[in-house]
Amino acid sequence: MLGYECLGSNSPRSFLFSVVANVGPRGASRSLAVAYRQGNDTDASVSSQARVENVVADTLALIEILSGPMNRAPLEAERALAEGWYRRSQGGNKTESTTERPTIPDTPQPPFIVPDGSWRREQPQILPELPWHDDALNEFPFTTTCLLLGLLHDDDDATNSNSTRPGDVQLQPLSTVFRGDCAEYGLVILDISNLDSGVKYGIVGFPVRYMAEVSYHSKEGGWDPVEDPPPKKEPDIVLISPRPRVPLSILRWLRKYLYYMSLDAGPSVLRLEDRPLVNAAALDCTFVSTPSVRLWDACADLGMVDIWPPELENQTRVENQGKASSQGVISSISDYFWPSKSTTRAKSVSTSSPWRLTTSDEPPRDAHIDRAKDASSTIGSLLTTSHEPPRNAHIDRAIDNLLILTRELADLHLDEETIGRFQKLAEFREQLRRRLEEVPDSLGPSSEASGYILRVAYAGNTHLNWVAFRNLAPSVIATAIVSDELRGASALSLCVDKFKLEGDEGGFGDLVAALAESTTLKQLCFVQGPDRNSDDASARFYTQLLLRGRSSGDLGWLRDKTIHPTYAFSRSLRNRKYASPSTTNVTFTSSVVQVFPVIHMFTFVGHQREDVVDADHQNSHYYDIGNTLLDPERFAVQFLSYLRSVGSGSDKAILRFAYGEASSSVTTTTNNDKSPLPSLSSRGFAVSPIPAGFFGNRLAANDESRVRVRDIHPGSWVLLLDQKGRSLSDDDDDFLRYSFVRIRQTSDEIAPEKQQKSPVPVPVPDLVEVVGGLIEFLRETVPRIDISTWEKRVEEAEKDFRARALIETGKCCIGIGVMAESSARALLDQLL
Incomplete structure (x- = not known):
């Protein structure tokens, strides 16, 4: 018999991954990070099972990272930034229709292979690696780092x-x-709108069918790859139809499209099936079922049909109400928030502060009150005649009026009686916090009252997510975070785009002192908006934080805190061609280096030997680990994890520095502790910046953009690693050797202002100190450290390394060793 038959089918080889949240206009779904992951199988003989296992592993890994407790605060901070950005400007997409938005082109599919492998018309080729584009700053670098990891x-x-x-x-x-409509890839959506209810996911992917005209013997069984002849020409690749716009869970997806597979009972599939499914609305920002979408639908999808956006309405209302004097506003709201006694309603209070005015129904007259009379009379009648709580719509108006006070009375002095009255607002804590976040600019930037409103609104919150309050002065924030109401908070997030750091304007010194005083704040997120032109603001903020902290005394308080500045994560995503050494100059002072050592790593593969000082180093690679902001102990944990990964032959071992622990209390580990080092499957997984220099093409040996040791600031550390090729490993020699080298200061302490002006000196032998191995590094950077604990950790890592090498190569090599000083200096000379 002759017929046009399906010879086989396969799931998508590649997938587009999008992290979304309900941050668009009216709560619409919008993207925070998007990445394309191509499959690297070569032909259709690769089963759907391998491709499905790949996407299941990717999705589970992403859900674990996005669900990590230590990742929650920076994720929520960037989500708040996205909400303001998208609702303010629709993310820059005002003029884009769905036909103009970027899309990934389809890719030719691998040739069909008869299952017995006897018929192959062309040699399959693995897809080339994709170029790394970094022509613009990443909008949400922390979320993007989570996606990449x-x-x-x-x-x-x-x-x-x-x-x-x-x-x-x-x-x-x-x-x-x-x-x-692409045969190459499907879509995975991950929704982080509400981390309390968990990260939601959904899969959209349509299998391809290999169709051809073939002859076969059995009418019932169809074409048989063993019994029947192969097709005479390459089969057609046909995408399944229809293709509904519906996200599916993993089991529903498998049963609908890949029902012939036996993956239902797999533990990874069942784990993913237990995760909550994303709502279909999450596809609004990503999925377009056909190219010919009506213009109105396209505009609605982009949030362009709002003739009068809600944020403009709020802004107009606050601005109009702001025309009334503070005295009139007070008289309209004080009888509920601060009820007067009947015996004192007509008595005048001292006029030394506008806050302490009469609560009479006839407030002092002035030109502003007449203009505000209509706006406040309704509120006044409701709030001055009853102690019953007002309806929600009216409490919003009352809160708006109260916020006007914080803008007009920046120098207001609050006595204990008035402060006590603020506790009335606690009855409306949820409405107050919601209203503040809807119109964040309505909160006075430097008013003492603003600090008390924050205390009431965020009492009991573990994350003080204040990125929306861009106009607040540091002194206001400092006053709030040391208050009793907020002492239970463990994370603080601020947008630092508009912070004034020069001198003591705005009370930046007060903020640093408050952060140093707080023992409960463990995470500090200093972020910049997605529409920024550079990362300078967060870099300057971090630099000034260290400068002020150093000038005030011991910087030890930083050891217990994890800092997430935008610049550190953003810099990680740059092409290695632009991975110049860190420029946060303050980190090179001796006192700060002990808290966050700046480490530059040079790795060499396959060539360097102690007896060959002029060997070829074209296989050397540079990574700037300084942007990871790891303290010495955290770095040491990640370094041992990195060595294990190198021993397993991974080409992504450097990412181990971005896989952090949930706790930094490494030195409390007992001598009998056998717990494994941090891994992706650990519930305590915490994201750190990826070392700069990982992404992009390898640089040629003569490339002028390659980093040299002479480019590195004094006070920094250089980590040299020499990894021999496996074929070169002798039974009696080390597979990997390393050494820590310190670039000495030109004096005991270089003044920060001189660091920025003076050129970087070229290291010479007497300015370079070869320190040795990891134990020696820790002795230098962590005084009073429990060295015995770390000696056991290093010994365990070396044993594990040797065991892996024995399994993979059959050779009983020594494994890891510390580089001799002569070898280290020879490498340094060649890297100048």
């Missing part, structure tokens, strides 16, 4: 049989659209 997770536990190369992942614009 999930897709590039190190295959140390063999859960992902189809390991992803670094070049298989490429970031995409936030406005990238998925049209559902």
